[in-house]
Amino acid sequence: MSDISRRALLGAGGGLALASASMVSGRVQAASIPEAPTMAEATTQPPLVPTSGVDYQPVVTLNGWTLPWRMNGDWKEFHLVAEPVVRELAPGMNAHLWGYNGQSPGPTIEAVEGDKVRIFVTNKLPENTAVHWHGQILPNGMDGVGGLNQPHIPPGKTFVYEFVLRKSGTFMYHPHSDEMVQMAMGMMGFFVVHPRDPAFRRVDRDFVFLLNAFDIEPGAYVPRVMTMLDFNLWCWNSRVFPGIDPFVVAKGDKVRIRFGNLTMTNHPIHMHGYDFKVSCTDGGWVPENAAWPEVSIDVAVGQMRAFDFVAEHEGDWAIHCHKSHHTMNAMGHGVNTWIGVDKAAPAARIRRLAPDYMPMGTAGMGEMGTMEMPLPENTLPMMTGWGPFGPIEMGGMFSVVKVREGLAADDYSDPGWFDHPAGTVAYEWTGEIPEATRADAPAPETANYRAVDPRTRTNAPASGGHHDH
Template identity: 60%
Template structure:
């Protein structure tokens, strides 16, 4: 039995049901990583601890090692099913590459000859499209158009010379809606011949994506077009997303790719960054432009660069509902509605019901923080992170840039919360709601 959000959220009261009796039984996930072995690279559960072999740091991810064969760099990708954790408390059976979603980042240099072996361990055919790359038509990866599909158990070889540089992606063009909805995607970063004219000290990369994981289920729903409930950086929900770390004064680049079904206005606090590149590579400096929010459209890449300044700075999508966890789409708005006594009456028939929303959705987070309101099985609260001043008021497609004066240059470990200099934190000066006599709009 499939349980939808509308089934779980009661209409007029808009309360969240947490009673396990209303949930469908969760099916057992596959044991371990289907066909996974150490040579394929680290599985998702240890990806964030894996040694990085490339120059780019992929949040919660890793760069795929290669071997040399006669002057050609050879990579090996394995399409397979595995269990993935979006954040503690939310796991699903996903599809991806080499044990993770997104798959490992491919890094090479402009002018390199590459051969990419693709082994299909799924139960249906697949291909890989090299998004934005200039290559022969027969290497473009569109099943049925430019190549036969890779059947289960088969391995295909893609081989071409890299004729460009920039931030790129890879993903299937076979049963694309399902396979991408299940997590099949990755980054392909080509460094310019001779290096960057303006070098960066730290180079981060991430993919924006969305998943529809209905309460009580263990597999994303590929049929959802808009009402997604998990908005992710590299298939992780905050606070499971790694922190961006830098030293004061360092030049930082964040490469952002979008393979979700929404456009995302990506916003960074604390600095005005420069938009310096896209799928087309790093732009001429005369084309760089200064922003604080950059829309990354579906299928697009953007490179954001800035000089780091001390502090803890939010980095997130500016679509408000994308910086929250599982959403209850179609719930009636109960703001301002007197729900006195409703909760007690409904609980007689539906244990676990909670009336909420009369004074704002923060009521939900307060119940979660206090442990008084468990959510449906295999779901997350709307906001889950804890900061130095209490619950962080964002989640989902969100993380934190932490800049410190004394951060070692090669150290990416989390330095903890920022110690604000005296007098630089907003402070309470009154608890009287009638405080002062602020001006009012003339009538």
């Protein structure tokens, strides 16, 4: 592209705006800084199609967007702004986070193997920062570890990173300056390097997202940054279901889904209705003859994974983390388990003081998917989201792969719920149900219990006898 993409400015949902940096440090003069686009929308934006240079299939960032660039000689220039942002996690809940260019995570950076990239990073945070380019092979002084191989970027300053993209693949960026706080506040972004050969491992649709997590108390807006494991909001790109957009693909498309994990635990990502081939990690491409089949792929902390499949089966197919508590919102880890407990008597007494009291949990938690309960401001219910057959009873790391016949190549709009062909939906059986036949259980043997003196080397005889010590 010869300038910041006109398509991105006009076609990216109306949330894209431009801001200029105020200060710069390094070799490039202030007058040459590219503008810094920002995004206000929390929905998935159209892919940024290349209009010059090497052709590639652009990625679609789930509930995100791709950062436009400009060409300056033979350098591809980007501008990231680290700043406080407000991110809608799902309708009804906003979080006050730190991110880049108006969002958390920041915009996806896309370029091509062999490109020379120059990335300006302006710091509008209240503290120092630095950016590490996770998985990239680059000069040590561009690696972005504050204090180790570069000075920290002070508030109000702009630093410049310059390096050549030496390999294609799936990468990310995140701070290495007060890392625990800044990543807990939402600072991260995706970095995709496309192959120089447009035909290499090419797919028809290519999706990316990052796994992250927050601990935000009910009614609060700012995450608790000291939490190590006890998070209550498990996110894809700082969104939770039902705020996570679907993956929309056309029947017959070859599809790639890439994701990276910047939470504090591993996540087994499972997709229904398909098996797939694991095609790429942050270390590089898996050779095609070595790609292995899965229906779930675990991604550890700090890792990236990508898998490919051909969208042969129409429908609305669930995709989610298979840790069941990661598909719930606003988890209350201190809530007691009441399954099997008769709460009728105490509930009657409690209602004398609180007439709206509702006893819950005696038969499981599924009823929370249908109950409209008063909640503190800026809090999501644990289960939410409705499908064509009722409550989906999910939250957190959950979305839907929507496979449809006849979609245009550039159509990523939500097609609505799948219209199931007649006779293909599970249904209630209304006929007779025979009694189960059970075999007679044998009478249990009488157990022979006896006391054993632990001070002896062998068990005492059952009767009589003398044991020498």
